[in-house]
Amino acid sequence: MATATTRRTDAEAFIDTIDPAAMRDGTNLRAVAAARERADEAEAELVDTIRAARAAGDSWAAIGLVLRTSKQNAHRKYAALVGDA
Secondary structure (H helix, E strand, O other): OOOHHHHHHHHHHHHHOOOOOOOOOOHHHHHHHHHHHHHHHHHHHHHHHHHHHHHOOOOHHHHHHHOOOOHHHHHHHHOOOOOOO
């Protein structure tokens, strides 16, 4: 399974192969890659904060409320990731 670092390296390598004479430049693709990286970092931070909330005794109902989803959906998506399966 490829890691995020490997995928990022693969994406950067692909973008570097784009020939501006033959194709558009890679500016927009680089922006997409950068946004994806920020989203991955934000998701990792979210998982860490949910883990801390559960360790502090916060319920899945409360976590679901602040995530703007149901407690069932919050649990389904994050329980295994925070070690609360």
